[in-house]
Amino acid sequence: MPDKEKIVRVPIGPQHPALKEPESFMVDLQGEKISSIALRLGYNHRGIEKGCEERTYVQDVYLIERVCGICSHSHSTAFVQAVEEIAGLDVPPRAKYIRTLIGELERVHSHLLWLGVAGHEIGFDTLLMYTWRDRELVMDLLAELTGNRVHYAMNVIGGVKRDVPQEQFARITSVVDALEERTKYYVELAMTEETLAQRLSGVGYLSKEDAERFGAVGPTARASGVDRDTRRDDPYAAYGELEFQVVTDTRCDVFGRAVVRLGELMQTYSMIRQVLKKMPDGPTSVRAPLKIPTGEAVSRYEAPRGEDVHYVRGNGTDKPERAKVRAPTLANLQSVAKMLENGYLADLPIVVAAIDPCFSCTDRMVAVRGTSESKTMNWEELVQYGVRWYRERGIDLSNVKMRGEVTA
Amino acid sequence: MNESETVVQELQAAFPFLAGRATVQRERRVWVDVDRDKFAPVFGHLAKNLGFTNLLMITGLDAGADLEFIYHLARSRGLIANVKVRCPKGESVETITGTFPGGHIYERELIDLLGAKIDGLPEGSRYPLPDNWPKDEHPLLKDWKPREKGAQDA
Numbered sequence: 241m242p243d244k245e246k247i248v249r250v251p252i253g254p255q256h257p258a259l260k261e262p263e264s265f266m267v268d269l270q271g272e273k274i275s276s277i278a279l280r281l282g283y284n285h286r287g288i289e290k291g292c293e294e295r296t297y298v299q300d301v302y303l304i305e306r307v308c309g310i311c312s313h314s315h316s317t318a319f320v321q322a323v324e325e326i327a328g329l330d331v332p333p334r335a336k337y338i339r340t341l342i343g344e345l346e347r348v349h350s351h352l353l354w355l356g357v358a359g360h361e362i363g364f365d366t367l368l369m370y371t372w373r374d375r376e377l378v379m380d381l382l383a384e385l386t387g388n389r390v391h392y393a394m395n396v397i398g399g400v401k402r403d404v405p406q407e408q409f410a411r412i413t414s415v416v417d418a419l420e421e422r423t424k425y426y427v428e429l430a431m432t433e434e435t436l437a438q439r440l441s442g443v444g445y446l447s448k449e450d451a452e453r454f455g456a457v458g459p460t461a462r463a464s465g466v467d468r469d470t471r472r473d474d475p476y477a478a479y480g481e482l483e484f485q486v487v488t489d490t491r492c493d494v495f496g497r498a499v500v501r502l503g504e505l506m507q508t509y510s511m512i513r514q515v516l517k518k519m520p521d522g523p524t525s526v527r528a529p530l531k532i533p534t535g536e537a538v539s540r541y542e543a544p545r546g547e548d549v550h551y552v553r554g555n556g557t558d559k560p561e562r563a564k565v566r567a568p569t570l571a572n573l574q575s576v577a578k579m580l581e582n583g584y585l586a587d588l589p590i591v592v593a594a595i596d597p598c599f600s601c602t603d604r605m606v607a608v609r610g611t612s613e614s615k616t617m618n619w620e621e622l623v624q625y626g627v628r629w630y631r632e633r634g635i636d637l638s639n640v641k642m643r644g645e646v647t648a
Numbered sequence: 649m650n651e652s653e654t655v656v657q658e659l660q661a662a663f664p665f666l667a668g669r670a671t672v673q674r675e676r677r678v679w680v681d682v683d684r685d686k687f688a689p690v691f692g693h694l695a696k697n698l699g700f701t702n703l704l705m706i707t708g709l710d711a712g713a714d715l716e717f718i719y720h721l722a723r724s725r726g727l728i729a730n731v732k733v734r735c736p737k738g739e740s741v742e743t744i745t746g747t748f749p750g751g752h753i754y755e756r757e758l759i760d761l762l763g764a765k766i767d768g769l770p771e772g773s774r775y776p777l778p779d780n781w782p783k784d785e786h787p788l789l790k791d792w793k794p795r796e797k798g799a800q801d802a
Contacts, residue, residue: 281753282776287794289761290787325674454750455703468702474676474726538677538720538728540704549720551707566705566754574750 246270252588254283261597263573265588272584277577281570292563297323297397297532300563304550307565309390310353313339313346314543315550315565316395321476322539322552323397323560327532333478335399337519340478341412342386342394343541344508344515348419349378350544351501351508354596355426358498361590362439367426374422381415384408399525409516420509427502430495440495444579444591447492454574458546459504460595462488463496470542482514494594530558543568545596569597651727652678655698662693678729687733688742691719694731695747699723703744706754708762710790713737715762719744740765761788 253264262283268276288307292300305316317339324331352375359367379389385404386392394400404412430436446456451464461468469486471479487503489496532554541548546568555561572595579591617625627637649657652672659670659680669681682690694700700721707718714734721729735741743766745752756775758764763786773779777787786792 278773280773280775282774282778285776287787452701453748455748468724470726473724474728537673538704538730540726540728547704549704551705551718551720553709562707562709564705564707570753571750574753 247275250585254280263592263597265592267580267585267588269585272586274580274583274585274588277580279573279577281573289563289565292560294559296530296558297528297560298530298558300560301395301397302393304563304565305391305393305395307567310350311346311543311545311548311567312391313342313394314541314548315567316393317343317477318539318541318548318550319552319563319565320395320397321541322537322550323532323554324528325537325539326535326552326554327397327528329398329526329528331399332523332526333520334403334522335524336477337515338400338402338404338524339395340482341404341512341515341519342382342392343477344512345378345382345385346392347508347544348505349375349382350596351505352378352419354501354544354593355498357593357596358494358590361593362436364436367429370422371426374419377415377419381412384411396525396528398528399523401525403524404519412512412516416509416512420506423502423505423509427506430498430502437495440498440590441491441493443494443587444497444583444594445493446575446579448490450578451492451575454578455571456546456575457568457571458543458596459497459500460546460572460575462486463500464492465490470540470547474540476539476541478515478518481518482511484511494590497594531556532558532560545569546572569595573597650675651725652676655727655729658698659690659693662697663690666690676726676728678727680729680731682731682733684733684735684741687731691731691744692747694721694729698729700729703748703751703754704728706744706751706758708758708764708788710762710788715758715764717741717758717764735764737763738765740767742766743768745769760786762786763789 248269250267250269251264252267254262256262264280264283266278266280267274288303291303295303301316301320304319305312307315352371356368356371356375359365359371382392383389385408386394386402394402446460446464448465451461451466456464456466465488467486467488471484472486484507487500487507489500491499534554534556536551536553539550548568549566551562551564553561576592576595580588583591630637652675655678656670656672660666663686665686666680666682671679673679680690700723702722704720704722707720709716711734714736716732716734719731721731733741741764743755745755745768752769752772753775755766755769756772759766760774760777
């Protein structure tokens, strides 16, 4: 029985306790050890579900894509799949393969991002520099294929917006080859670098029973030996036609979560090659009605962090009666309190980061839409545009020096 | 017979009142429509005896005079059972945290966004609305509209 007088309560957050994302932890400490923890969430609530009810299905695809900056394709795919099921649309096979391709490339960029963050949280910033350098390869590839590094806007109700032509396959293969080589190096590093194993082993322990009881998902659950992956269990897009293994681990700690993600990266490279090899010819979308009939559907998607679950109910109009989103972090945060109990305060950032909580990271623009027609701006034009935009709203930035020494 | 049909048959064998109210939508999707007073035994049977050990989420809807709750349960190999229950606005449903301790967050969401009343839910901070959000405003109710930009608090 802990002596109540010796307990110190430390508030951590809501300003980024582990990542640049708000979340509040009220931690009770006994010495260096955490005796209990209380979570407060909701700082990022933006009312997207209500927003969906007030917009058309076509607009909702864009809104839903912005649930997350990293798993943007995951959320929009889960949403359009549900709408397509209600509308009885038969999505062409090529569109399903393209969705799978973008989904797996998204997983590569997300897992590499996580590996870097994990390195950073334990003071191994070299790993951060290496993995984020590599991540640029896949980000640039995504920009080439879709027009943007994140928020690819590939999905439309009934298929995908853009084709991925044969000419781009060689480029995709070369990026996948390069990334596979580098991932092999990280796998070797994880298995042989003793400081890494010692720092992460036994940290943030979550037993298989607790993972199941608290509904953990994705790599967090699989690293606790829960053999669950929506891509295999409830196949969508082209996953039913691909061969892959669900990577699990029985270490139940942060090290296990790293091993699972590295293993998944290797599986993903193989899946991307299979997609390119098997991609069928044909149309990339079918025409979808603007008004979606009455009906309801539940759609699941194995996002990089775990399972996305979407529920949509149609009422015969062009706006949904209800759109409900369950992102994987919400499911995983239930387990975090358990992982941290009896752990050390110094482990808190890496334990929280190990579930890979989700945050937005869109800070680069490829093209900016002008007032009448879309056009690409260079940096200087963009600054001018910004100065003008603010001046029209009564804020004068003309005396502020910006990069490029622009004074308007 | 596929797995979904087996689940429906097992449910109807255990609860004859579910005849015609437990249906297969498609492969791996089962829907169960149950009255509020029969919800606990049906839900418990799915979770404890039929292997639906994974609570995916709870969807809440404003259905006019009632609130409608859909409990999405999954079991291994991708099968989902969606259990629907209706509850008149202002009345309460039992918590499911006895079976799924992680489910409290989904129930708090129903309370904040729809004004649901959940019996037996352990104490805890609200989710997802801020602490100073008015207690009687529930944004997912159909008659709730956001205030005009710049409008003063009442």
